[in-house]
Amino acid sequence: MRLSPRASLGEYADQWDDLVRQLPIATPFLRTWWLNGLRNTRTVFVLVTDRRTLLGGLALEIATSGVLERIGFLGEALAPDHLDLLVRDGKEQEVYDALRAWFSREGSRLIDLKGVAETNSLTEVLPAPVHSTDMAIAPFTHLEGNYGDYLAKHVGGRKSMKDSLRRLRREAVLSYGLVQPELGTVALATLRQLHEDVWGTKSGFLPNFDAFTRSAVAGIHSGELRIHELLANDRVIASQVMFQFAGRTSHYQGGRDTDPRWSGSGTVLMAHVIEAAYREGLRELDCLRGDSDYKRHWATNQRQLLRLRAAHGRIASARLSAELRVERTRRRVGRLIRPLRRRIGGVRSGLTSRVH
Numbered sequence: 001m002r003l004s005p006r007a008s009l010g011e012y013a014d015q016w017d018d019l020v021r022q023l024p025i026a027t028p029f030l031r032t033w034w035l036n037g038l039r040n041t042r043t044v045f046v047l048v049t050d051r052r053t054l055l056g057g058l059a060l061e062i063a064t065s066g067v068l069e070r071i072g073f074l075g076e077a078l079a080p081d082h083l084d085l086l087v088r089d090g091k092e093q094e095v096y097d098a099l100r101a102w103f104s105r106e107g108s109r110l111i112d113l114k115g116v117a118e119t120n121s122l123t124e125v126l127p128a129p130v131h132s133t134d135m136a137i138a139p140f141t142h143l144e145g146n147y148g149d150y151l152a153k154h155v156g157g158r159k160s161m162k163d164s165l166r167r168l169r170r171e172a173v174l175s176y177g178l179v180q181p182e183l184g185t186v187a188l189a190t191l192r193q194l195h196e197d198v199w200g201t202k203s204g205f206l207p208n209f210d211a212f213t214r215s216a217v218a219g220i221h222s223g224e225l226r227i228h229e230l231l232a233n234d235r236v237i238a239s240q241v242m243f244q245f246a247g248r249t250s251h252y253q254g255g256r257d258t259d260p261r262w263s264g265s266g267t268v269l270m271a272h273v274i275e276a277a278y279r280e281g282l283r284e285l286d287c288l289r290g291d292s293d294y295k296r297h298w299a300t301n302q303r304q305l306l307r308l309r310a311a312h313g314r315i316a317s318a319r320l321s322a323e324l325r326v327e328r329t330r331r332r333v334g335r336l337i338r339p340l341r342r343r344i345g346g347v348r349s350g351l352t353s354r355v356h
Helices: 010-021 032-038 092-103 147-153 157-171 181-202 206-222 265-279 293-298 314-355
Strands: 002-006 043-050 053-065 068-073 108-117 131-142 174-178 225-232 235-245 248-256 284-286 301-312
Touching: 002 092, 010 032, 010 053, 032 206, 043 092, 053 092, 068 314, 108 131, 108 314, 131 293, 147 265, 157 174, 157 265, 174 265, 181 206, 181 225, 181 235, 181 248, 206 225, 225 265, 235 265, 248 265, 265 293, 301 314
Parallel strands: 068 108, 248 284
Antiparallel strands: 002 043, 043 053, 053 068, 108 301, 131 284, 131 301, 174 225, 225 235, 235 248
């Protein structure tokens, strides 16, 4: 058995993808087409192998500042979810022992892993103590029954969807389309513009759009990343990026034309996306991280995403302890301030109502 940190998956790429499929939640954020587009000078694939067989591993980024290493997941800036280490069935102990030794080797390192699946094996390999916090929820729902049954239970029911469609059709001739691979680059440029129209400088996605594009082009050609569009008179007014992998369709990013005429276009497009998922026999819709109201319209269940932090070495341990103390202080202050803000808001509301 051998542990080898390396800059690429190389000859183990196909075996890596096979192990991704075996995860309890087979996440597209660990597929080779996604990871290869995100590789940079800080990328490290930590692989545990036995001759030509891949037993398991991790995809990481390591930034060094002085004597301190900071370790996170590869592509963290693009908000990957349901992440975990990979391990071949029956080889768990060998992989855990090898990765545990790698994290605890000589040196000082601070480990901060975000978007971890709630059912994960990472706590088996990180240096103790491991600090686990609930980071976000990921709404999801099982695609049971048929599309009509689903629509009747979501987004205000079937009547609400028909009303939105009727209103949009009064403005233009609507059409829905799934972007073909040869038009992927054009569709990505359209997505970027529509997303910017909605979010502007508040978007955390746009600063990393070039890295996303590198992965997305490969994903489109693999069939595991799909761009859905809603058009009005042949003009794209809404765009939606979905992952499609292991029987699951996952909502990642989107954008829409902010012209008031096209209000509701994102909802109508999402309905088309889910209808297509039913036609293809997919079993789950995963809205990924975030508790936005619109996600709750589509999904009735939720999974917890975790943040795991650990340290090895005196400097890293001191740094982690300091960061955790600051966070605890902020939470305590927040608990004290929130009731005061609510009271101030109530007073202002009362004054406003009396003036009117």
